[in-house]
Amino acid sequence: MECYKLLFVWPIGKSPLQTLQYAAYSSHYRSFRPRYLVRAQQEIGASHQVRPLTRQVIEKIHSDEIIRSPVDVVRELLDNAIDAQANIITVEWQEDKRRRIRVIDNGMGMSLANLELCIQSHTTSKIASLDDLHHMNTLGFRGQALWAIAIYCESLCISSRPASEWVGYRLEYSNHLSKHHIVPVSQDMGTCVQVSLHEAATGQHEKQIRNLFQRYALIYPKISFRLRKNIHERRPYIVYSKCRHLLERVVQVLPIPSNELRYHQVKLEQQQGNPIGHIQVIIGLPERIHRARNDWMWTSINGRILEQSIFQELIMAKTKKMIPSGRYPLCFVLIELKPTYVIWDFSPKKLDVQIKPCIQQELQKNISYCIDRALDVSDALYKETDASEWTNDRFGYPEKVLSQQSCDHFQKWKVVGQLKKTYIVVETDSSVLLLEQHVAHEGVLFEKLCELWRSKPEFLSFCSLPSSLLLQGVPQICIERLQQLHIHARSLDGMLTWTIDELPKIIFDMLHHNDSCEAQLMRIANPQRNLEDNLADFACRCAWNNGKELTQFQMDRLVDQWMHLKGNKRTCPHGRPIFIQLHDNYLSRLFKRTWFPIEKS
Incomplete structure (x- = not known):
């Protein structure tokens, strides 16, 4: 016989009578069925269960997750929020001392059993065996992010509630005492991770976090990102709302008019005609947009930004005769491949990945083709009036952006x-x-x-x-x-x-x-x-x-x-x-x- 624990939580600002009336007349709570009750410890699916990795898997993935700065902390927490299928992610940190960072998401959340295991070394819900490394579609997989953050920071606080439960739990860990305790809390669905640093973050860290925040916003246009400089501020000072297209997000993030950007997409197929992924290229007009730094020229593979990419040399070679000497173009290359073609355990750092040699030449060929086609698209496709159509919900999204025309326009x-x-x-x-x-x-x-x-x-x-x-x-x-x-x-x-x-x-x-x-x-x-x-x-x-x-x-x-x-x-x-x-x-x-x-x- 199954035992359930009833949790009666009155909504904030509502009297008990109003709550009972809502429960009586609402179609969602019309009848109190057992599926609306919350167990003390509810079992979740095996695919989302946090479990320790085997010794064979640990040796295979070359795990060396080291947190060296607040930027690494924010990067790992953003990866976890995206893997949790969140569509709203908020990054908060104090302005005066800059010693506390908080990342909030509305993802699937963690149960009590998962919360107890998440800060242990080599525990993860992303993979379970060596075969999962060849079919991996998540950003994190080594099971050391939260453990490394707990070791690096002064204290760590994780509050989480899955959608199937009415109550959440908060884990508090102190690095000085090397102990943690868990208490029940009332919160929305999702996860909130708050980190207290030993030393205040510098202005350089603030700039790097902002750049990292912008790159994640560009790669994931269908996720709403919020960067709040002070935890006690009511309105965040940087907000990137959900977008229907990558071009729309670029106009949101970068101070560039829409008529100075070009976009092209191509599908990747094998010789047998089987699709293996696609490539998206956004490039600014070389005669108008170029920078003294290469921070606007990067490549991402399956959502992971690569610091050193073999495709950067290709981008520079394609735009060498289009920009002044010593300048760098604006070019974002987003590659989506089947996980079987990506080698994630190539290096101890997750930023360094390797593509299987069988498709490297094909990727370079298609990236070169995308850049050529993007720069040949007619200016009539990207007039300044199109930006209002992208950002205004009253207009339908212009399908002509994705169409191709002759370069002799x-x-x-x-x-x-x-x-x-x-x-x-x-x-x-x-x-x-x-x-x-x-x-x-x-x-x-x-x-x-x-x-x-x-x-x-x-x-x-x-x-x-x-x-x-x-x-x-x-x-x-x-x-x-x-x-x-x-x-x-x-x-x-x-x-x-x-x-x-x-x-x-x-x-x-x-x-x-x-x-x-x-x-x-x-x-x-x-x-x-x-x-x-x-x-x-x-x-x-x-x-x-x-x-x-x-x-x-x-x-x-x-x-x-x-x-x-x-x-x-x-x-x-x-x-x-x-x-x-x-x-x-x-x-x-x-x-x-x-x-x-x-x-x-």
């Missing part, structure tokens, strides 16, 4: 004229473009040089020089550089003297008449830099200078060549922006117009 355009002998004014069907003629011409010439570099000699046309070029004192490595551009030189003395009789037509037309041809060719063959950088400098020197008056034919030809660029249309090889786009709606708002021009479909 300026179907109709007309060159209006030239301003200050520097800028070319172009009118399109929905906007006005301002192109800087030097930067635009540099981008066109650089793409021609890159095509020459990769083309075959039988498809090229050459021009004979009126007089042979003589190169003296040139080493062999420079001649090899010229040969990569199909510039062939003959040796006169078999050592350091060379002569050139013909040049590819592209380079022949680009040579500047104010400088010697030999000097210009030697800049291309400079062995101290890579060939791509040399070509970028050569294109910059050969491009039309600002202040040069162009004819209508020259402007039309330049704009047409820029429109049909296969590569980067937004910046020159040195990262300077090529154009500025002013939408019709934006111009109407500047002139205080209440109507907007109707865009033709």
